[in-house]
Amino acid sequence: MLPRILSLRKITLCLTLLVLVSWRSQATHIVGGELDLQHVAGSRYRISLNLYFDAIKGNPGALDNDLTVSLFEKSSNRRMQDVVLPLTGNSFVTYSNVACTVPSLSTRRLVYSRLLELPAGTYTSPAGYYAAVERCCRNNGISNIQDPGDSGQAFYLEFPAVVRNGQAFINSTPQIFPPLSDYACRGELFYYDFGGQDADQDSLVYELATPLNGHSTPGLPKPATAAPAPYTPILWQAGQNVLNQIPGNPALTIGRQTGRLQVLPTRLGLFVFGIKCSEYRRGIKIGEVRRDFQLQVLNCPRNTTPSMSVLVSGKGQPYRPGLDTLRLTPGSNRCITLRFTDPDPTTTLSLTLNPVNYTGVLPTLTLLKGMVRTPGAPDTLVSRLCFPECINTRGQVFVLDVVVADDGCSLPKRDTVRIAFTSVPDPNFNPVISTTAGPTLPLRARPGDLISFALTGTDPDKDPVTLEMRGRGFSAAAFGAQLAQTPTSTETRGVFTWRVECPAVNKPIFEFEFTAAATPCNERQATSLVVPIQIDYSNTEPQLTTSLPPDSAGRPPVIRRRLGEVYEATLTGVDPDLNPLVLTAAGRSFELAAVGMRFTSRNGPGRATALFRWDPTCEAVQLNSLEVTFRLQETTCLPLPQTRTVRFEVMPPEAPPFLPPNIFTPNGDALNAWFTLPNLPPDFCASRLATIKIFSRWGTEVYSTADRTFKWDGGGLPAGVYFYLIDYTDKRFKGTVTIAR
Template sequence: MNAFLQRFSFRKYAGLLLLLLISQVAHATHIVGGELDLQYKSGGSYQLTLTLYFDAINGSPGALDNDLTATIFEKGTNRRMQDIVLPLTNNTFVAYTNPACTSPSLSTRQLIYSRAIDLPAASYSNGTGYYVAVERCCRNNGISNIVAPGDAGQTFYLEFPAVSRRGQPFIDSTPRIFPPLSDYACRGELFYYNFGGQDIDGDSLVYELVTPLNGHSTAAPTNSKPLALPAPYGNITWNAGLSATNQIPGTPTLSIGRQTGRLEVRPSQLGLFVFGIRCSEYRKGEKIGEVRRDFQLKVLNCPQNQAPSLTVRTTGRTRAYREGVDTLRLTTSNRCATLRFTDLDPASRLSLSLHPVNFTGALPELSLAQGTVRTQGAPDTLVSQLCFPACLDTKGKVYLLDVIVADDGCSLPKRDTVQVAFTSQPDPNAAPSLVSTAGPTFPLHVRPGATITFDLTATDPENDPLTLEMTGRGFAPTSLGAQLVQGISNNQLRGRFTWRAPCPTASKSLYEFEFTAAASPCNTKQTASVVVPIQIDYQNVGPTLTSSQPLALTGEAPVVVRRPLGGTYEVTLEGLDADADQLTLTAAGKDFDLAAAGMSFEPHNGAGRATGVFRWQASCDAVTALGALEVTFQLQEATCLPKPQIRTVRFEVTNTDTASFLPPNVFTPNNDGKNDFFTMPALPPDFCDSRFAVIRIFTRWGNEVYRTTDRTFSWDGGQLPSGAYLYLIEYTNKKRFKGLVTIAR
């Protein structure tokens, strides 16, 4: 072979090898399945997540992406809204339901790609809604139920509604569907799995089988992680005889509960089978979104596993309970049933569980919940007591309870279920009793300040726990100092009541205390009550107040006492009380201190009698500084409903009478020694704050001709001609005197 042919053959071989390697890389991604999730956070913020399931046994580590791109499209127009790069945030293994059943040929990784995104209402309010898509290649080569699985891509898809409707926020999170699956199925055995999801908004969920989406991605190296294109997305191609309603061959074939999400199949062929599920959410009867999941189920040959068996037997019955025929009638003497459960397989570990079918609340108790049969030293049959609560009340209805025994077989436990129908009434229960040592004659009588005490005893025929409570009719006992101290003695609840009777109020002197003993068997309160009325006996005769001088009674105008400057006033007061209550006499000035006004009061207080002497000496200082002087005398008794005695007096300092003041009205300044000057020796004298200030003399035309501040003035008329002149005299308290004086020359 010449050199040219050799070079040609080498290049051809190298090219074929490169294509083979590229094909192997493309076919070695081994994506098991996955789903998208969109959760509302706040405002316009959401969390977008892609969960990807990856074959950890056969998958190529180089096919694990550090990020994937999701695209949001508008449904009505397929308009691309935004591309979102989702970083890888978590990489874990999916656990088996029963770790003991782990298969070395099956291991799945869960890859989480997630990012917070904004969906502003201004951009996402189209009524047709939106969808999110991620396209990725490729599927497992070993898938048994589709054509050319190694070249088949996957499209992860969800739909969500507009975030705003009619100008108002429309909040929705997509349903979080079914936990991931790592279990395998056994050929010829029933496989079941609860794929039921949850919706945080409380929307209704509907499940159905769908054909998985292939999309636009291919096995080409440059197209293994493409940017998603808009819908429609192509489906995978089923093998002959298979379809969306017959995805895994079996009897029965694969099915899912439309409302429950329970997946079931009894596979008839070995292999690796892909299947697709759609979960749609409805609000008020309107579909608002959906989530799809692609996944795989591997079918293996498994060791034969016999199902366990369970029988139920009630006390006094020779035959076992017959499901659908018998109904347990639970009574006081018989609230338990005997469960016998076993398994034909050696070393089988069994467990019991209970599932209420048509009721909620407390479940019966099992004396034995699990155990092993048919091993050395272990029994062939396990026995457990199923005992129903004594308080269980079905209110005449028939309750259904699934009693389930499960083994630890692979791939999933086999079970036997007996559905028990039963009715139940709570055990009869009598009300408690309550007695007191108060009485027997009511009401009880007590004087203010005295202490009253009595005991209460509460008992219950069935020894149910008791509480003892004290209340008042129209009042709070503890606010009045009443106490109830409790303690338990010989299955009795005892209480001691103690109360120091307070003063009665003007509106209340009878107090009714109510004591209640309560038991709450089966959450049904039963009570017994005792009412103890207590009358506070109290009478009061008000004190009397007398005085040596007349004083005004309460509500009357004050008595007025007048004294000239330097004059004195004295009065003696005496208070008497027929009840011998402590009496207190006081005297108080209205807005002034007694001593500052020249007043004094000396009381002598005591039980049943109080006296006091009041004195006052009239002075200008008090009148000038304090103005009107009003004094209140009060006699107060120390008792529950006091009747105080009050007297008032107004004190005034009298002034000189000015009515007789007659100033001269003519003088003759002719130097004859007779009436030559205008003088006023009889001017009213200065008094307290009323003092002479000035005299002014005016002509008939208002011209001032004379002024002086000397109260002993003497005016000779100057050179003024004869005639009448006006004079004006002013005092410091603005008192005025005016008149005419005539100069006669």
């Protein structure tokens, strides 16, 4: 009886690994790595170096806190910039199967990263650019290259100009993933997915490439900056080359489209290898990424491939792949029996399903995983695989791979049975939908009305039903229509509500399509009905009557008044549709109250009245021509407003012509003895009398007053000509007056 804790197979594996690997000398650190350039926004990019570090034999002193990447123009090797990349990440690379971990193999992933700018005015070369980081040295124990401990590494990528044909050209380099932490077993097929992804959905092509050595050396392991290309490749050992990097039968290959690595190694050792991933856009290569890595080949305990057979009910022999086809019909047994086993002791087996030429619901398995050949466990595991009743191949032959895999190291062994089948589903009927709208259609509504009715969706096959709503030629949600639904065990009930608002009057009829949908086996089945809703809306133009004067020759009438003269007008609006009416008055670039105007209205449904009153003020004089618009506005969806515009002007006061006397005779005969100005222009708002002054012929002021009723007797001055100056706040009068004695 084998021990429960550790099987003989795992004991043998551990002993083999402990004694197998012996390094010729202390290793340095580099396992491999690659550069990565990702667009962030605008001209900003993030450049990163993923460096894989030997966590077992690597020299801790070689773990750098930063590395420098250099960017060059491809056509000229002109250095564009050097960027110091700080260490931003340090983590272990995990095994595909943690149970296969060996103490001699552990890898760290070191990430050096920083944002940088690639300005559109600088990175314009049609030939593109490249980036490089140089670092030494590789592991001493590498088997397939010459002088591995003295060999450096040049991490390298190419990227296009950021401008093409005058337009921004955005590109992120392919991201190759994941890194490799597994080992390979001599004499057993090893495979690994190095396939990547591209943020721009460019086409990716993979090929093997000779790793680059570059210019770094043990004497200068970390150059301050990378030298420009070309970078010296590593030197292969005799018998090795780019197509025979890891010797095997077959040797190492990579899927050109998939990035899948595959090798059946025939020699033990530690082997470095390189791959190149090129990206194409519209058939033109725009960039590439290189990754160097290494794979350790060990002697492993023999692991036997598990086996599986498929039993079909009513058949006397197991299912024969490539010869038999399962035919699933309504009412037939849709389950088959899977029997799987493994001759190796204490093996855990697992089942997976992989549809080859179809998508959709997968069959179910009663057992996904189990252990064989342990105390108390069976030698053979049994699982029932049952196809869904509703799957429909529509006359085609669907192909399903059933895969059983063990937990062997370094990679699981698999047995695959490919099952071909056709399936006709059990009958499944469309759902049914009904509504309380009607029975007379279309429904009729006016703006402001609330439309509401119920909907019910059911399915004869008891499939879950969802109610859906859409507008034919319009967005139901944009017009505020809503459908709330509540599913129950037997049906789905919905309530449609729509408060009809004014935007709806522009479309005479709305067709709402309601659908009851079910998705048995992810295949949509639906039934629809249409509820039309007609919008009833009409509007008669309201009428405005007023005592304001009518327009004159198509121009607004002019109302003139003097200060102190009050003007009043009445306005009346009537609407036959009884829509709410509002009368308003607004001055053009002035407030009514500031110029002595007042507008008082009484508004209501179907009728509105107003009184306009104007008591002119000096402010109205300053503004000169006053334009007032009177508006009758109805509250409805498509209003038809009525307006009247009137101009108001303030007239100056009437006054006789100003003709001042030019002579007076203060000679004692009481005739024409005074100089007076009885016909002075009257004061008018901002035009007001300020002073009256009289001057001698030599400019000497002889009299001054601000009283418009003054009388000047000459003040005893000698006869002669004198000058007067009359100042108003906005004008001036000059003249002469003669004193005759």
